[in-house]
Amino acid sequence: MHSSEMAELTALLTPDGLSLLDELGPVVSTADAARAVSRLRAAGHSPDLVSAVVGQAHLRAKATAKFGDFAARMLFTRAGLEQATRLPVAAHHASRMRTAGIARVADLGCGIGGDALAFAAAGLRVDAVDADEVTAAIAAYNLAVFGDTVTVRQGRAEASPLSDVDALWLDPARRTAGHRETRRVGAADYSPPLDWAFEIAQTLPTGIKLGPGHDRDELPAEAETQWVSADGTVVELVVWTGALARDGVRRSALVLRGERAHELTAAADAPDAEVRELGAYLHEPDGAVIRARLVGEVARELEGGMLDPHIAYITGDAALTSPFVQSFRVRETMAANAKAVNAALRAHDIGTIEIKKRGMDVDPAAFRKKLTLRGHASATLFLTRVGTRHLAILADRVRADQV
Template identity: 60%
Template sequence: MDSAELSILLTAEGLRLLDSLPLYSAGDSVKQVSALRKAGHSPELVAAVLTQSRLREKARAKFGAFADRLLYTPAGLEQATRLKVAAMHAGRFRDAGIGVADRSGGRIADLGCGIGADALALAALDLSVVAVERDEVTAAIATYNLAGFPSAEVVLGDAETFPLDGVEAVYLDPARRTGGTTNTSRLTRPEDYSPSVDFAFGLAERLPAGIKLGPGFDRSLIPAEAEAQWVSVDGQVVEMGLWFGALARPGIRRSALVVDESGAAELTAESDSPDAPTRELGDYLYEPDGAVIRARLIGALAERIGAGMLSRDIAYLTGDELVVTPFASAFRVRERLPAGEAQLKKALRDRRIGTLEIKKRGIDVDPATLRTRLALKGSETATLILTRVDGAHAALLVDRVTG
C-alpha cells in the first residue's frame, strides 16, 4: 500500500464502501470487482477496498471479530501481535502500575508500533501510550486504528531517536522483515532488526521494558536479568517475549504461556529445567506444547504430570496414568509396531487402518511421503508416532486423547 492508495481509502466513500462489503472470498473477487466498477467506483478505490477486505479476512485469525474495525498493511498484519496475547502483555504494564492514567507517572512508549495492535491493547486498559512508527503509511493506519482511544497518541518518528522524556516504560516489537508495507522478506540476523536488538537491550538497562522477538531467537543472547516467555496460540508458537525491570516477575526467568479458545495457562520456572529421567514406555505418551519445548521446561512438565522421558533428548514423555494438561497433547498407547516399512505397512493393513496421523521426532522421515508409500486402506483411524526408544527406531500406534 502506498500513500495514494491510503488517501483514497481514508475518505468517507472509501470507508463506507469497505464496511459494506461481504466477507472476502477469493473465488468471488472477480465478480466483486465487476460489480463495484459497474456501480461507478473508480478502479483505484475498488483495488484499495478489496485489498483491505482481503486483509481483514486474514486478520480474523489474530483479532477475531475486532478485525473488521481495523485497517492493515500486509507487512503490519504479518508482524502484529494477536489480540489475546497483546491484552496479556498490556496487563503486565497495568499490574506494575505503569502508564496508569490517574497516576502522575509517565507514558508507555511503543517503539516501532506497526499498525498499532500492542498500543491498542494498552490503550484499551486506559494506559497512556505513545506509539512511534517511522513509515508514514503505517503510522497513518495506526492513527486510524487508535483514533477511538484518547490515552493513545501516534507519532511519526524513528524508534531509536525518539526522545524518551516523560516515558515510564517501553515496549518494542523490532521489525524482523525488510522495510515497506508489502513484498517484504524476513530478516535472519538480530543486528538487522529495526530497532536493533542491541538498542532494545540498552533501553532495558534504563527503563522497564518488554521486547517481542521470534520464538527461534538465539537463547544465548537472552540477558540473564530478563524473564523470557514463549507463547503458543492454538498449538503454534508465535513469539518470545523478554521482560525487564518492574515488568519481569520475581523468581521467574522461563515461562511457557499456552493460549487457546478455552483460555490461557502458564508453566513457569526460575531457569531451564533439567530433563526428567528416561523410563520404559507406559500406557500414555505426551507431546509437550511447542512453547514448553522452546522454554526448556519439559522436565518441569514431567514432574507435574508424573511422567518420564521416552528417550534421551527427544521431547516425548510417557507415563502409566492419564493426566490431562494444557501443556501437552496426550495419546493412549495401543501397541508398538515393527519399525521397518514393509512390516509396518502389513501391520497397519491387518488392523484396517485407512486414516493415519503420522507424527515423528528424532528420526529422519517425511510423513507425507511415507503415508503415500503405506497405501493405507480400511475404515479405522489412528495416530502413528515414529521416534526412538532406548536408542532404536520405534513405531508406536496410539490414539489421541481428546476432551
C-alpha cells in the first residue's frame, strides 16, 4: 500500500471530494487533465484532492468500455481497472453460479469489485477479500449499494474463512508491487499462489480466472477450462471445478459479440480436421476457439478443412458461416509479395484493404506501405503459409445474412 495513494483516497472519500468528482465530468485526454488540474488548483483545492479527482475522472472515462454506465458511479486504480472483468463477462460468471445453485460466494482477490458486483446483482451473497488496503477500500465503495448482501475486507485469500460459503471465485493477482503497472509473471508469482488455488478448488466449487495465454500443461486435468472472447478479443481463461464444472465438458469457447453469446463445448481437445486445398471460402476462427483447441470441431460444422495443418485457417466450398468464425469469400490468390498483390489490387479496383497474417514473419503495417491503394472498392488480404509456400489471398468479408 502506497501512502500517497491512501492520502489521495482519503481526500477523495469525503462528501466534498465525491461531489467534486461528479461535477468534474469525464477527463479523456491529457489536455483535459491539464485543464482540470489548473482549474481545481486555482479554486484552492489541495494537491492530494486534485490529483485524486482528476485521476479518477480519467479512469472513469476509460472504464466505460468495461462497465458502461456503471463506471460513472465507481472508483478505480489503474491496475485494478486493467485487471477487472468486463461487466458482460462477469454477468456470465454470475449466471453460472446461479445455475449451479450457489447462494454465497467468496470472491478472493476481488480487486475493485467487478465480479462481486455481478454476483451481488444476480442475488448472491458475496464475501469479498483483497490483500491490498487501497483496493479493498475502493471495492467497498463500489459495492456499498448492495448493503449487507456484500461484505468487503482487507486480507489474504489463503487466510480467509470459507466454512459458510458455497463456492469460491479467485482472480489471482499478476502484478508488480503497487497499483501502477502489470507485467508477465510465472506461476509462482501469482497471489494467491496457483498451487494453493488449484488445491482449494478441489474442496469447493471454484472459478479461477487466468490470462488466456496461460500454459495449458499447468491446468488441472479434471477441471473444465473455458476461454472467453469479447467482441473479437480473447479476454480470459476460467478454470471451473466441482458443481461449477459441467458434466462431460472439459473444453469450452464462449464467444460474446455485443449482447449475443455463443458457446462451443467438448469433452476434450477436438481432433484436427483434414487439410484441403483453398476453396471458395476462408474462415478465421475466433481466438477463444483456437485457444480451446476446438478448431477441428468448427471446421467439420462448416464442411471444411484446414488450409495448413499448423495454421488456424479453415477453408471450404459450402456457403456456411458460424458465430465461431469470421468468414470471407475468396476473390483471388497470388504470391505473397508486393508486386503480385499490387497487380491484384489494381485489377479489382481496391483502395481500402484490411491485412491479416498468420504463419508468416511479416509486419502488416510495413507491408501496407508497399501497396498502391487507389481504387474505390475494399477487401481483406490474408498473408499466410500453406506448406512451404507463402500465399496472399484477396477476399471479401461475409456477413451471416449473406450466406
